[in-house]
Amino acid sequence: MIPHTLRVTLLLAVICYFIIIFYYLKRRMLELKYTLIWLVAGVVMGIMIYFPELTVRFVHLIGMQDNMNGLYIMCLAFIMMILMTLTSIASRQQMKIRVLIQEISMLEKRIRELEVDTKEGKEFRKD
Amino acid sequence: MNASKKILIIIPAYNEADNIEKVVGNLISNFPQYDYIIVNDGSTDRTKQICSERGYAVLHLPINMGIGGAVQTGYRYARDNGYDIAVQIDGDGQHDVGFLENMIRYMEEEEADCVIGSRFVKKEGFQSSGLRRIGIRFLSIMGWLLTGVRLKDITSGYRLVNRRFIRIFAEDYPADYPEPEAMVITAVHGGKIREYPVVMREREGGISSITLKKSVYYMVKVTIAMLIRRLSFGVRRQK
Numbered sequence: 001m002i003p004h005t006l007r008v009t010l011l012l013a014v015i016c017y018f019i020i021i022f023y024y025l026k027r028r029m030l031e032l033k034y035t036l037i038w039l040v041a042g043v044v045m046g047i048m049i050y051f052p053e054l055t056v057r058f059v060h061l062i063g064m065q066d067n068m069n070g071l072y073i074m075c076l077a078f079i080m081m082i083l084m085t086l087t088s089i090a091s092r093q094q095m096k097i098r099v100l101i102q103e104i105s106m107l108e109k110r111i112r113e114l115e116v117d118t119k120e121g122k123e124f125r126k127d
Numbered sequence: 128m129n130a131s132k133k134i135l136i137i138i139p140a141y142n143e144a145d146n147i148e149k150v151v152g153n154l155i156s157n158f159p160q161y162d163y164i165i166v167n168d169g170s171t172d173r174t175k176q177i178c179s180e181r182g183y184a185v186l187h188l189p190i191n192m193g194i195g196g197a198v199q200t201g202y203r204y205a206r207d208n209g210y211d212i213a214v215q216i217d218g219d220g221q222h223d224v225g226f227l228e229n230m231i232r233y234m235e236e237e238e239a240d241c242v243i244g245s246r247f248v249k250k251e252g253f254q255s256s257g258l259r260r261i262g263i264r265f266l267s268i269m270g271w272l273l274t275g276v277r278l279k280d281i282t283s284g285y286r287l288v289n290r291r292f293i294r295i296f297a298e299d300y301p302a303d304y305p306e307p308e309a310m311v312i313t314a315v316h317g318g319k320i321r322e323y324p325v326v327m328r329e330r331e332g333g334i335s336s337i338t339l340k341k342s343v344y345y346m347v348k349v350t351i352a353m354l355i356r357r358l359s360f361g362v363r364r365q366k
Contacts, residue, residue, distance in 0.1 A: 098192060098302070102200040105166070105186040106207065 010049045017042050037085050041078045048074070132211040134231070136163040137201030139194055140218035144173040150220045151183055158224050164204050165218070168197040194284075195305035202296040213296075214287040221253075222285040226325045230287060233323050240292050240318035243278060243310075244285030244325035252326030262346055266307045269350060273357040274314035278322055281307045285325060292318055301352060304345055308352045315360035 021038055024030040048055045048071070059070030136154065140147055147165065154163050164184050167174050169191035178185040186200055198215055205213040212231060216222040226244060234242045246252055247263075267281040284306055288296065295316060301308040313320055 097190075098196050098199075101188050101190055101192060101196070102203055105188045105200055106204060109184075109186050 007049055007052065011046070014042060014045050014049060017045075034085075034089060037082055041082065044078070132231075133209065134161045134212045134214065135201070135205045135208070135210040136161050136224070136227075137198060137205070137213055137215045138163060138165045138218050139168055139197035139201065139215070140165050140170065140174055141168040141191065141194070141197070142170045142172045142174060143218040144170070144177055146220045147174055147177055147183075147218060148181070150216075150218060151181070154224060158227070161214075161224070161227070162210070164201055166197040166200045168192055168194070193303040195300055195302040198305065199296060199300035202293055202300065205293045206297040210293060211290050212287055213293045215284060217284050221327050221329070223326065223328070226323070227287075230323045230325075233321065234287060234289070237321050238319065239289075239321040241286060241288045241310075241313050241320045243280060243283050243320065243322050244327075245278070245280035245283055245322040246325060246327045247279035248322055248324035249326075251324070253329040259342075262342065265346070266349060266353070269353055270307060270310055270314075273353055274311055276310070276314045276320055278310060278320065280322065281310055283327075285327070288313070288318075292316070304349050304352075307349050308356055311353050311356040315357065 018039075021030070021035060021042070025032060025035060052067075055071065055074075056067055059067055062070070064070040064073065138147075138150065143150075151163065151165065154161065162184070164186060165178060167178060167185055167187045169188050175185075175187060177183075178187075186204060188197060188200065192200075201215065202213055212234070214227060214230075216224065222244060230242050230244060233239075263280065263282050267278055270281050271277045286306075286309075292313060295312065296309070299312065301312075310320065
């Protein structure tokens with residue numbers, strides 16, 4: 001079993017974790033869309049700590065001997081999942097930036113040409 | 128035959144101040160029948176000033192995006208302006224536009240979607256170093272295994288595509304080191320690819336985008352990119 005003191009510590013840690021996330025969300029420093037996976041991770045952690053027997057059963061189910069090791073592995077899995085999501089977000093943003101840059105360059109060319117046209121138009125009218 | 132078609136030459140240029148005048152000057156004076164567009168890929172040298180002073184047709188990318196992003200800008204421009212054929216050449220003067228007329232004719236004769244200017248068909252002119260040729264051979268075998276299309280010069284940046292692939296590339300073009308991957312895209316879309324023998328010059332100024340240091344990264348990245356391209360289309364094709 002997971003020791004009681006550890007459970008209390010972990011529970012406090014999860015509460016801190018939620019407070020930090022909500023603080024950031026409130027101050028609009030985090031986009032809710034990207035925070036959902038963090039929140040889900042927090043909920044799962046909370047459940048794992050509150051119902052340790054579930055954790056124990058799950059750890060045994062996947063063939064781990066030691067409960068603590070099981071916990072660590074699960075943490076790692078979550079972190080890796082979150083990192084993967086981040087990489088995917090970064091990639092998608094890069095793609096969007098790419099389209100933006102390309103569109104800007106084409107608009108810039110049009111503006112440049114329009115400027116020349118209007119200048120020539122003005123000179124034409126002067127004559 | 129060619130006169131009725133709108134043809135755009137895409138010239139990606141990153142820090143090509145030494146070459147751009149020669150390349151574009153040659154285009155303007157000797158090949159006025161073709162439109163061209165320079166894509167200045169966020170150059171830090173005088174490329175931008177030179178283009179402005181000379182009044183060249185140029186798109187300035189505010190940020191450097193790499194050759195793929197630059198070339199794709201050209202394809203988007205070609206699509207938005209209704210071009211029938213887009214030709215991409217390097218900004219460093221390696222590719223002789225003199226071959227273009229024959230390449231276009233060959234494209235029409237063969238009813239090809241994509242014609243690649245290849246320096247290995249006739250083995251004339253600049254042939255690249257031995258190690259690089261091995262790399263190119265490896266990638267060409269990869270391309271052959273993945274798509275069943277055999278190309279000798281799979282990394283050649285001298286290629287023309289028709290309207291259909293202008294649209295496809297405008298939407299989806301690989302970001303860096305794009306040529307072999309673009310070939311896989313063309314093949315999996317069912318495009319007909321042909322090679323036409325050209326003679327390439329050794330680049331005169333500037334630096335090649337692929338230094339020896341980067342070549343390992345290049346090989347790994349391109350190989351994986353080709354594989355993933357093939358796999359993702361393989362799944363989609365089953366539909």
